[in-house]
Amino acid sequence: MSLAVLLAAKAVVLVLLLLNLVPLLVWVERKASALIQDRVGPNRAGILGLRFAGMFHNLADVGKMLTKEDIVPAGVDRLPFVLAPALGLTVALAAAAVIPVADVWSSGGRSVPLQVADLDVGILWVFAVSSLGVYSIVLAGWASRSRFPLLGALRSAAQLVSYEVPLALAAISVALCFGTLRPNEIVEAQGDLVFGALPQWGILLQPVAFVIFVTGALAETNRLPFDLPEGESEIVGYHVEYSSMKFGMFMMAEYIHVAVASALAATLFLGGWQVPWLPTEALRTHAGPVLAGLGAIGALGGAAALAGALRLPRGVTAPRSRDALAIGGLGLAGVVAGLAAAATGLGADLGPGARATVAAAAQALAFGAKTLLLCFGFVWVRWTLPRFRYDQLMRLGWRQLTPLALANLVLTAGALAALGELSR
Amino acid sequence: MSPELQSPPLAQPRAPGDVRTEEMLLNIGPQHPSTHGVFRVVVQTDGEIVLDSEPHIGYLHRCFEKIAESVDYLKVTPYTDRLDYLASMCNNLGYCLTVEKLMGLQIPRRATRLRMIVAELNRVASHLLAFGTYGMDSGAITPFLHAFRDREAILKLFEIICGQRLNYNYVRIGGLAEDAPPRWLDQVAAFVDFFEPKIDEYDALLSYNGIFIKRAANIGVLPAATAISWGCTGPVLRGSGVRRDIRKDEPYLEYDKVEFDVPIGRGEVGTLGDCWDRYMVRVREMREACKIVRQVLKDVPEGPVMAPEAKKVLRPPKGEVYYRIENPRGELGFYVVSDGKDKAVRIKCRSPAFCNLSVLREIAHGCMLADMIMIIGSIDFVMGEVDR
Numbered sequence: 001m002s003l004a005v006l007l008a009a010k011a012v013v014l015v016l017l018l019l020n021l022v023p024l025l026v027w028v029e030r031k032a033s034a035l036i037q038d039r040v041g042p043n044r045a046g047i048l049g050l051r052f053a054g055m056f057h058n059l060a061d062v063g064k065m066l067t068k069e070d071i072v073p074a075g076v077d078r079l080p081f082v083l084a085p086a087l088g089l090t091v092a093l094a095a096a097a098v099i100p101v102a103d104v105w106s107s108g109g110r111s112v113p114l115q116v117a118d119l120d121v122g123i124l125w126v127f128a129v130s131s132l133g134v135y136s137i138v139l140a141g142w143a144s145r146s147r148f149p150l151l152g153a154l155r156s157a158a159q160l161v162s163y164e165v166p167l168a169l170a171a172i173s174v175a176l177c178f179g180t181l182r183p184n185e186i187v188e189a190q191g192d193l194v195f196g197a198l199p200q201w202g203i204l205l206q207p208v209a210f211v212i213f214v215t216g217a218l219a220e221t222n223r224l225p226f227d228l229p230e231g232e233s234e235i236v237g238y239h240v241e242y243s244s245m246k247f248g249m250f251m252m253a254e255y256i257h258v259a260v261a262s263a264l265a266a267t268l269f270l271g272g273w274q275v276p277w278l279p280t281e282a283l284r285t286h287a288g289p290v291l292a293g294l295g296a297i298g299a300l301g302g303a304a305a306l307a308g309a310l311r312l313p314r315g316v317t318a319p320r321s322r323d324a325l326a327i328g329g330l331g332l333a334g335v336v337a338g339l340a341a342a343a344t345g346l347g348a349d350l351g352p353g354a355r356a357t358v359a360a361a362a363q364a365l366a367f368g369a370k371t372l373l374l375c376f377g378f379v380w381v382r383w384t385l386p387r388f389r390y391d392q393l394m395r396l397g398w399r400q401l402t403p404l405a406l407a408n409l410v411l412t413a414g415a416l417a418a419l420g421e422l423s424r
Numbered sequence: 425m426s427p428e429l430q431s432p433p434l435a436q437p438r439a440p441g442d443v444r445t446e447e448m449l450l451n452i453g454p455q456h457p458s459t460h461g462v463f464r465v466v467v468q469t470d471g472e473i474v475l476d477s478e479p480h481i482g483y484l485h486r487c488f489e490k491i492a493e494s495v496d497y498l499k500v501t502p503y504t505d506r507l508d509y510l511a512s513m514c515n516n517l518g519y520c521l522t523v524e525k526l527m528g529l530q531i532p533r534r535a536t537r538l539r540m541i542v543a544e545l546n547r548v549a550s551h552l553l554a555f556g557t558y559g560m561d562s563g564a565i566t567p568f569l570h571a572f573r574d575r576e577a578i579l580k581l582f583e584i585i586c587g588q589r590l591n592y593n594y595v596r597i598g599g600l601a602e603d604a605p606p607r608w609l610d611q612v613a614a615f616v617d618f619f620e621p622k623i624d625e626y627d628a629l630l631s632y633n634g635i636f637i638k639r640a641a642n643i644g645v646l647p648a649a650t651a652i653s654w655g656c657t658g659p660v661l662r663g664s665g666v667r668r669d670i671r672k673d674e675p676y677l678e679y680d681k682v683e684f685d686v687p688i689g690r691g692e693v694g695t696l697g698d699c700w701d702r703y704m705v706r707v708r709e710m711r712e713a714c715k716i717v718r719q720v721l722k723d724v725p726e727g728p729v730m731a732p733e734a735k736k737v738l739r740p741p742k743g744e745v746y747y748r749i750e751n752p753r754g755e756l757g758f759y760v761v762s763d764g765k766d767k768a769v770r771i772k773c774r775s776p777a778f779c780n781l782s783v784l785r786e787i788a789h790g791c792m793l794a795d796m797i798m799i800i801g802s803i804d805f806v807m808g809e810v811d812r
Contacts, residue, residue, distance in 0.1 A: 037569035147450050151472070151793070224563055225635055233458040233561050234797050386636045387563025389794045390472050 010116045015093055022255045023058035025375060030054060032376065033383045049322035065248035073144070073241050080143035085242065085249035088136030092256035095130040098122035099263045100184045102273045102363035103280040107353040113184065114360060122183040123175060126264055127168050130220065133257065134160040137222075137229055137238050140250070144241040152238030155390060156229030159219055162397040163226075167216030169405035170209035173412045174202045174268045187272030191279045199276050202269035208408045210269045212401055214377070217261040219397070222254060223378055225385040228393060262374035263367075270370045273363035283359035284352075291345030291358045294365070295338040302334020447475060450793070454483050458561050458797045461807030465784070465800070472792045477785050481778075484811040492771040497523055497597060497738040500771065505591035507756075508777060508809040510553055513546035513582075514751045516595035521676060522747040522758040523597045526740040527733075535599035535729040540677050540720045541612060542585070542594060544713040548619070549578040550752035551706040551713075554804040558703055559630050561801035562639045567630045574622055577615050584608055598734020613721050616714050623710055631707055640703060641694030644787045644799035648697065654786065655779040658754025659709065660803055663689040663702030670750040682719045684712045699802035706804070709752075737766050753777050753804060773812060777805035 031054060034041025042054035050056060072081060099122075100115040119125050134157055141153020175181050178189040192200045203210045219226035230237040239250045266272060275283065283290055309328030350358065388396065448471075453464035462483035468476040488507065492500045504515040517539055524531065531539075556571030579589045585604050586594040594601050630636050646656070648664040661668055669686040671679040687708035689701025740762040748757035754776025761770040780803050788799050 033566075037566050038573055039569060147448060151450075154471070227563070228794075231563075231794070233563060234794050236457065383566050385564060386559065386630070386633060386639060387794075388635060389639055389792060391792065392638055 006112065007116065010114075011097070014096060014116050018093055018096055018256050018259060019252070021259050022252045023055075023062075025255045025258060025379075026058055026061070027055050028372075028376060029379050029382075030057070032379045036380070036383045046323075050326050051323050052327070053323075062248075065245050068244040070244035070246065073146075075145050076241065077143040077145065080139040081241075082246070084136045084140035084143060085239075085246045085253070087139065088133055088253035089249045089256070091129055091133045091136065092253045092260060095126050096256075096260045096263065098125050098183050099260070099267055100187060100273060101367050102360040103188070104184070105356050105360050107356045114364070115184065118182070118184060120180075120182045123171055123181045123186075123268075126260075127164065127171070130257070130260065131160065131164050133220075133253070136250075136253065140242070141229075141238040144238075146241050148235045148240050149238045151235045152229045152231065152240075155231070155235075156222065156238060158390075159222075159226065159228060159393060159397075162394060163216045163219035163401070166212050166397065166401035166405040167220060169402070169409050170206070170213040170216065171268060173206050173209040173405075173409050176409070176412050176416060177202070177205050183267055183272070187267055187274060190271040191274045193277075199271055199274060201271040201274075206269070206408070206412070208404065209412075210265075212405045212408070213265055213269065214374075215401060217265060218378065218381065219393070221257040221261050221378070223258065224382040225388050226393060227382075227387060228390060231387065233387075258375055258378050259371065262371045262378065265374050266367060266370040270374070272370075273367040275362055275366045278362075280359055280363070283362055284355045287350050287355035287358040288345045288348075290362050291350070292342040293345075294358075294362060295341030295343075295345060297338070298341060299335045299338030302331045302336075302338055305331030305334060307331075452796070454480075459800065460557065460805065463781075463800070463805070463807055463810070465796075467793070467796060469793060472794075474788055474791050474793060474796050477788050477796065479781065479784055481781070481807070481810050484807045486812065488812040489771055489773060493768055496766040497740070497768065498736075500768070501596060502591065502593045504773075505593055506808055507773065507775065507812060508550075508751060508753060508806045509590060510550040510806055511546050511752045512590065512592045513542045513595060514550075514749065515756065516593065517543055518747070518749045518751065518756040519758050520595050520597045521749060522745060522760050523738070523740060525747050526743060526745045526760055526762055527597075527738065529598055529731050529733055531599055531731055532728045534603075534725050534727045535731075536677050537720050537724045538600055538604055538729065539595055540679070540682075541609075541717055541724075542582070542592075543677075544716045544720075545578050545581060545612070545615075547713045547752045548710050549575050551710050552578075554706050554752075555626060555630070555703070555710075558798075558801045558804075559636075561797050562630075562636055564630060564633075564636070567626065570622075570625070570629065574619060577618065581608070581611060581615060584611070596730070596734070597738060599728070599730035603729045609721055609724060612717065616717050616721075620711065620714050623707065623714075626707060631704060637693045637700060639794075639798055640700035640802070641698055643694075643699045643791060643795045644802060645695045646697040646702075646783060646787050650783065650786060651697070654783040656754070656783055657776050657779065658751065659702055659705040660754065660780045660783070662686065663705045663802075664697035665689050665691070665701075670748055670755055674748075676747075676749055678720075679716075682716050684716050687712065699798050702802045702804075706752075739764060739766050748774065751776055753806065753809070754780060775809045775812060777807075777809040778812075781805045781810055 031041045042057040043051055045051065045057040045060040047056055047059070072078065097116040098119050100113065102114040105112045105114055117125070137156040138153045141149040141156070144150070174186065178186045180186055180189070190199065190201050194200045194204065198204060222229050239247055242250065306328050309324045309331055312324035448469050450467045450469050451464065452467055453459035454462040459465070464480040464483065466478045466480065467474050486506065488503055491503055501516055501519060504519045505512040507515045552571040552575040556568035559565070559567030582592055583589050585608055586592050586601060646660070646664050648666050651661045651664045651666065657668070665688050667686050667688050670676070672686055687705050689696055689705055691698070691701060692704070693700050742762060742764040744759070744761040746757060746759045748755045755774065756776055757774030759770070759772040759774070760768050763769050784799065784803060788796055791799065
């Protein structure tokens with residue numbers, strides 16, 4: 001396989017992965033908000049009686065977005081108006097290119113980095129590209145030729161520029177600690193142990209930077225308590241003039257931003273693809289037990305789904321019997337597959353290629369779990385807090401977060417210099 | 425639009441260099457998520473700063489007072505439901521008490537006690553909505569759904585007692601439409617037990633949230649003198665530290681026989697009379713309302729709920745009367761003039777929301793756009809009553 005084909009394949013997989021993450025995150029958002037607000041959440045939309053706990057509601061949403069009338073209001077600046085949502089989505093997708101989902105897959109002299117672009121300035125790439133996202137919002141607000149979107153655009157221009165500073169400073173502190181800007185190396189470095197016991201994750205070395213980073217990420221993704229550009233109850237949002245899939249693209253961009261910010265935070269602070277206490281070599285040597293462990297997790301998940309399905313009302317006339325059947329069937333399949341994987345792991349002797357694949361799978365799962373956990377944090381915050389006011393937001397960014405991040409950076413650099421680590 | 429708002433945008437540069445800044449007219453409403461109905465306010469802004477604002481009302485005008493002159497006394501009650509549609513029980517009560525005073529009707533005691541219960545429950549329901557939507561104005565959506573969950577319990581109680589969830593038409597001239605069904609009082613007691621701890625949850629969720637305090641404290645400060653001179657009443661006036669409550673000052677029903685406090689703003693987290701004070705008065709009034717309901721429940725005598733003198737067609741004696749009660753939003757007054765016939769010559773409604781809303785322009789000077797929404801929310805008006 002030539003390099004170009006491989007690269008293209010990886011890019012396609014990443015884009016598909018991220019685009020499919022959007023409905024999942026929307027579902028998480030809806031169900032988590034329902035949980036927080038003592039509601040049931042979406043559970044009506046279905047196909048052939050299958051609802052999957054509201055998961056299929058997203059399909060209905062997509063159908064709605066695609067079939068609604070696409071209104072371009074009279075008087076808008078047409079080209080930027082049409083371009084803005086596409087730009088937002090593109091930028092959000094592109095930023096994810098440098099984030100490694102697992103360690104380099106290597107077997108028999110061939111090695112494949114499991115990220116689209118293994119740049120030596122990967123962290124810079126994320127910041128460079130994701131800050132272009134502000135153009136999408138500003139263009140949308142300006143081209144709409146309407147006052148509410150204009151206010152949203154102005155707010156976002158100020159907000160995104162302001163919070164980029166502490167965000168980048170926090171990331172630099174981490175990069176200083178690990179002495180590299182290459183995401184995969186940062187993650188690798190986090191596999192070492194401190195005090196011989198705890199994995200050397202960024203959050204352990206840089207707790208202050210983590211808080212700053214997550215706060216900044218909330219602001220960068222325009223989510224509560226920093227959703228001023230949208231500010232639904234005040235200015236209704238920079239995308240108030242948009243309809244149909246153009247609006248859908250803004251929404252998708254927001255969720256992809258959340259996913260990318262979470263992935264980046266996981267990479268920098270939560271050890272990325274590192275499985276705690278199990279470096280890549282260990283995963284490969286003990287590929288059998290690892291596969292067995294993965295199988296066991298899968299079987300447990302399947303069993304949980306099965307148990308959940310058994311609690312649904314059953315019988316031919318029961319309203320959710322098909323759901324019960326489908327979820328139960330999937331659960332059962334999960335149990336069987338999990339047990340089979342476990343048996344394979346314990347019984348069969350794996351080749352080097354298979355070992356590398358098992359290790360990569362375990363790491364990708366660990367990475368996914370960390371990212372989704374952070375995504376849930378984003379959702380949780382959104383449904384708990386009120387919104388800051390414009391000047392309060394700016395004050396927090398420039399007078400509190402930025403000096404704090406600077407102090408943290410200086411302290412980190414000083415400590416590293418004192419320890420003689422900077423010469424590395 | 426008033427002439428001062430039509431003046432051409434400022435052309436004087438405020439920023440250094442040759443940057444020209446212009447003022448902008450922003451039309452908030454009548455279709456806007458935070459104007460609590462069909463309220464429209466034209467805001468003159470310099471960027472995010474509100475320089476001036478002009479409220480426009482009338483989108484929900486229904487000629488209540490004119491209609492009230494052309495139907496007989498009993499038929500006015502359902503129209504009062506639609507005034508402040510979040511506190512229909514209280515509106516019914518205000519109107520009925522006025523006509524009863526005009527006629528000198530004596531109301532059975534059971535009816536009086538039940539009226540107090542429904543009025544206070546309605547106060548809780550109304551303040552719950554104010555609490556929830558105020559959270560939403562500040563960007564927090566979860567308190568709203570919690571408030572609606574608990575408000576639903578009150579609506580269920582009302583549905584049991586009168587079959588309606590919003591426009592009750594339950595309090596009638598001479599008493600009540602129907603007696604409370606058996607066990608209804610137990611259900612009310614159960615609700616109060618369920619609800620009181622929830623208020624602590626609200627405080628934890630919203631009232632003392634750091635961001636919320638930042639947003640609501642020191643915003644829209646309404647000094648007591650201004651509030652009085654603009655005719656503000658209810659939580660808006662009490663938020664400015666004035667202890668004024670008709671239930672205490674001119675007790676109607678049997679409010680003089682129950683113990684309760686009148687919460688007032690104290691400027692705890694900011695300036696006296698700011699948005700947070702007005703908001704907090706409402707939250708605290710929910711506790712007081714629960715206290716009142718508990719006391720009333722202890723003594724609800726058996727007996728009829730309708731005065732026997734209240735006939736199908738009422739002909740109050742010639743005369744005129746003004747009577748006011750404490751609605752969730754302030755003093756609701758009715759002025760009724762009778763010439764001895766079956767229809768009133770004139771019915772005038774003194775709407776608390778209208779007077780409270782009129783102070784908006786006064787207190788919204790120089791605030792930011794986001795504060796404007798918070799101030800509008802803290803006044804807690806209902807357009808059904810403002811426009812009538």
